[in-house]
Amino acid sequence: MEKKTMNVEELAQQLGISKPLAYTLVKREDFPHINIGKRVIIPVTAFEEWLINNANSKTEINIGR
DSSP states (O other): OOOSEEEHHHHHHHHTOOHHHHHHHHTSTTSOOEEETTEEEEEHHHHHHHHHHHHHTTOOOOOOO
């Protein structure tokens, strides 16, 4: 069975970015994530949709430092 969610470390690996930058990304209001206590999980399907929509938007995503 394929995983339906990933954690922030897995997100960073998927995107090829640092873990701190991935945490900055999940703090964005438009980024799909679920807070469970102190844990942050990302639904894989929602992330894939977000990625496609933002790749096609031709809009730069500023997540700053």
